[in-house]
Amino acid sequence: MIYTLTEIEARYQETDQMGVIYHGNYPTWFEVARTDYITKLGFSYKAMEDSGVISPVTEINVKYIKPITYPEKVTIKTWVERYSRLRSLYCYEIYNEAGELATTGSTTLTCIRKADGKPIRLDRTFPEWHAVYKDVDERNKAGENLEVKK
Numbered sequence: 434m435i436y437t438l439t440e441i442e443a444r445y446q447e448t449d450q451m452g453v454i455y456h457g458n459y460p461t462w463f464e465v466a467r468t469d470y471i472t473k474l475g476f477s478y479k480a481m482e483d484s485g486v487i488s489p490v491t492e493i494n495v496k497y498i499k500p501i502t503y504p505e506k507v508t509i510k511t512w513v514e515r516y517s518r519l520r521s522l523y524c525y526e527i528y529n530e531a532g533e534l535a536t537t538g539s540t541t542l543t544c545i546r547k548a549d550g551k552p553i554r555l556d557r558t559f560p561e562w563h564a565v566y567k568d569v570d571e572r573n574k575a576g577e578n579l580e581v582k583k
Contacts, residue, residue, distance in 0.1 A: 466509035
C-alpha cells in the first residue's frame with residue numbers, strides 16, 4: 434500500500450472521565466492524517482475548496498482496540514483502500530506509543546460542487562489529482578508497500 438505516517442500528541446482536552454481519548458475525537462484525528470496524506474501526495478484541500486469543490490465524509494467507521502491516554506503520542510498510518518472518479522475510501526491504523534495497534538477506521542469521501550451540492554468527477558475537474566490517485570490505486574493493487582514522505 435502507498436501510505437503515510439502522521440504523529441499526533443494526545444491532548445488533555447481530548448480525554449473523557451476515564452482518562453482515555455474520548456471516542457468522538459477519532460474522526461478529527463482521521464482528518465488530520467488524511468490531510469497529511471493528501472499534502473504529501475502534493476495536493477491541497479484548500480486549493481480544492483478555493484475552486485468551489487468540497488469533499489464531505491459520507492461514511493465513517495471506527496474500531497477501538499486499545500485505549501489511548503493523555504499524553505501519549507500516536508502514529509496514524511493512512512492509505513487509500515479504494516479509489517474511483519467519484520469517491521475515495523481512506524483507511525487508518527492508529528498505533529500507541531508502544532507500537533501496538535489501538536484503533537482502526539475508514540472514511541469514504543466524495544467531491545461535490547459547493548454551490549449546488551452536485552457530485553463531480555475527479556478526472557474531469559482535477560485531472561492531476563485523479564492521475565496520482567489512480568496510480569496509487571494501481572500500485573496498491575499490485576501489492577506495493579511504500580511510505581510517502583515530503
